[in-house]
Amino acid sequence: MEELTASWTRPGSVADGDHVGIWLADFEEALRAGDGANLASLFADECHWRDLLAFTWNISPHEGTAAIVNCLLAVQPTIQAQNFRVATNRTPPREVKRAGVSVIEAIFEFETTLGRAHGVVRLLAAQPDKAWVLMTSLDELKGREEPINERRPGGSAYSRNFGGENWADRRAKEQAFDDREPSVLIIGAGQAGLSVAARLRRMGVDALVVDKLAKVGDVWRERYHSLALHNQVALNHMAYMPFPPSWPKYLPKDMLGNWMETYAWAMEINVWTGTTFVEGRYDEAVGHWNAQIRRADGSERVLHPRHVVFANGVVGAPKKAKAPGLEDFKGEILHTHGYTEGSRWRGKNALVLGAGTSGHDIAQDLCESGANVKLIQRGSITVASVDAAGINHGLYYNEGLPLEDCDLIAASGTYPLLVRGYKMNVKKMQEIDKDLLAGLEARGMKLDFGEDGTGHQMKLRRRFGGYYLNCGASDLIINGQIGLLQYEDFERFVADGALMKDGRVEKADLLVTATGYQNQQEVVREILGEEIAGKVGPIWGLDADGELANMFKPTAQKGLWFIGGGFAHARIYSHYMALQITAREAGLIA
Structure with missing residues (x-):
């Protein structure tokens, strides 16, 4: 998920709620008046707004005061956003640190002509009259409210309907x-x-x-x-x-x-x-x-x-592997998509071509099923322990907040903030995993942490691959139970395995190709x-605004x-x- 790093959290105070209440009142007044100067004064020099349908009917990120104010003023006459207030029965305002910045973070609620909405605002703790981050999120459409909880249907249409349809x-x-x-x-x-x-x-x-x-x-x-x-x-x-x-x-x-x-x-x-x-x-x-x-x-x-x-x-569909001599290999070839389990390869030799998540998982399964398995690495990858990866994966979800509040907060980050947060988190992850990473490098594993140090989360966002979260395969590589080969040392496949450039043949009864899928x-x-x-x-991948391309929103093709x-x-x-x-x-x- 898309999350910002948090170092600490201080329980909410009356002052926090007051600051947020004042800011929301000033924001609504400037918005209603169409006062661009006053709107601009409510935002910090660096500021971000991510709208999830409430104002723009789309997933729309904005960066900088001018972009934010111009969009708000353009849509407000139609949207008529009003009644901004600190949300009741939600996580109260509290001071936290996000992406290295101390802020007062609050969930608020409001409504528009057509719907009801919530949002997240982060005021700078040092300047609580200035917003650093704003997120607005449409909850429901007026007149199309979901029939759940207190609005659940009575069921009279089919309950005890004797002689009729149940x-x-x-x-x-x-x-x-x-x-x-x-x-x-x-x-x-x-x-x-x-x-x-x-x-x-x-x-x-x-x-x-x-x-x-x-x-x-x-x-x-x-x-x-x-x-x-x-x-x-x-x-x-x-x-x-x-x-x-x-x-x-x-x-x-x-x-x-x-x-x-x-x-x-x-x-x-x-x-x-x-x-x-x-x-x-x-x-x-x-x-x-x-x-x-x-x-x-x-x-x-x-x-x-x-x-x-x-x-x-x-x-x-699974992407067919391409490698010199593949057609000469006489053993069984499976793509990861067709692999089920490794028990029938007990005592036999296996090669796994590709060192992403599936390649690691299948190499581990083969190894623990009793096969002699070696992983062929084609390019550098990002590796992290599951515990270290939790810094990104479960940040808000480990803060004891209700799930709906976690989801709202997790969806608040724009691309520049995600990059900043991931860079900070990767440094922490590297420290947590220093022994794991050193052990892999000693075995010859080629590692990277993304083109800009943002690690596996941004790799997932940009290209949906290129990483592994260690569930045990890394430990098996470090202790030698899973062998590691580099594709650059590979010459070609031959009938009984992989011919390496030094002349040895890595024997194989099975070749599993972890070569990914078509886009x-x-x-x-x-x-x-x-x-x-x-x-x-x-x-998928990055759109021009940093959002995921063509995901969750209208595309150029209607419908x-x-x-x-x-x-x-x-x-x-x-x-x-x-x-x-x-x-x-x-x-x-x-």
């Missing part, structure tokens, strides 16, 4: 879509697709999720046998339904798969499994997609949703065509959306995507 009857009819078209077609029933579908349902938008696998949750069940999450459970809850409090800190894949199946049932999500999205074309004249899908029985149907959401991850743009090109792929451009990333991305950003789609379905925005 809940199961209605759910079966609803899922069939025999008498209607879905407003939204979601591709992929993983955490992202299910989260978007659950939120859209609560907002009254009819959505259908399709997934090519046989059961909901198979996207996790069918991955390699030993897989578990590398960050802790507190970060990974799903929207509306947190994991049970007894569940382990690091969740194994099969627990996740089973939970997703339960989640889809409990959240009443319409899912067609065993269903492939074959192709789609957008009809500009009528404003909907012609989306061809193929069911498990071979039957086909063309659906006409107004929105298509790709929630199938941020990568496509999502290639998936779009294959299914939606060259024109749309070109119009949309890169998916086309993308969501991906980890569980926290799915939980947080499914909310904003669902709000944007709902606003369009309600005719509130174009």
Whole structure:
């Protein structure tokens, strides 16, 4: 997730709340009056604002007083933001240190013409009349409030309906879509697709999720046998339904798969499994997609949703390995995507080509299954222990705050602040991991900490790879149980293994290629065509404003959306995507 470093936290005081209350009142007065000079005076020389739909109906970062004030003044006449106040029943204002800066951090609430919202403000502790960071976040649309908690439905439509349809009857009819078209077609029933579908349902938008696998949750069940999450459970809850409090800190894949199946049932999500999205074309004249899908029985149907959401991850098909002599190798070749478990390779020789997360995990699984395994490193990587990585992963989620407050605070950082925070955190991580890193370098592992010292988090953001969080493979490399080879010392593959430049042959019965996946743009090109792929451009990676390219927000192709990333991305950003789609379905925005 996108977090800023925090060194310490002081409990909130009356003075903190007073400073925030005064600032919010002055902000609202200047905003209502359209007073640019007074607005500007409320911000520090260095200042940042990230808007999540509340003002701009988009995910919009701004840096510097002029950019912030100009945007606020431009949208306020339409938005009519008002009633700014310190949020009740939320984490109270408190003094913290973020990215090395002492601030008073507060959650506030307000409303606009169309919705209700919350935000985060960070006032400089040394100048509490000046805001360093502002984040504004749309919570709900007026008149489209979610029927949850005190607004939950009574269930009278199907409760004790003697002689009529019960809940199961209605759910079966609803899922069939025999008498209607879905407003939204979601591709992929993983955490992202299910989260978007659950939120859209609560907002009254009819959505259908399709997934090519046989059961909901198979996207996790069918991955390699030993897989578990590398960050802790507190970060990974799903929207509306947190994991049970007894569940382990690091969740194994099969627990996740089973939970997703339960989640889809409990959240009443319409899912067609065993269903492939074959192709789609957008009809500009009528404003909907012609989306061809193929069911498990071979039957086909063309659906006409107004929105298509790709929630199938941020990568496509496995990328085929390219290496000299690969065609001459007589052993078995598997991509990590097709690897399950290593027991049948006990006592045999294995090579793993690629030293990212999957390469490390599979090398560890092979080693602990009794295989003689060596990892072939193709380029330098970032390595961190799971504990050290928690400085970034779970920062706010370890502060004892409610999950909704953690999510709000975690989404407050603009790109320049993320870079600054990650640089600081990497230095701390290197100190924590100094023995681990020294041991790896002694074995010949080539390490880096990102092009600008921002470590694995910014590598994830920029290119979705190039790092490993140690779950034990690094220790096995250090003690020699997993061998380490460098690709630059490799000559070519031969029938019985890898011929090295010094003339020795590294014997292998199995070669696992940890060579990654095609990018999502290639998936779009294959299914939606060259024109749309070109119009949309890169998916994931950095956009010009530092946000993730084409993720969670409108794309250049009307009615086309993308969501991906980890569980926290799915939980947080499914909310904003669902709000944007709902606003369009309600005719509130174009």
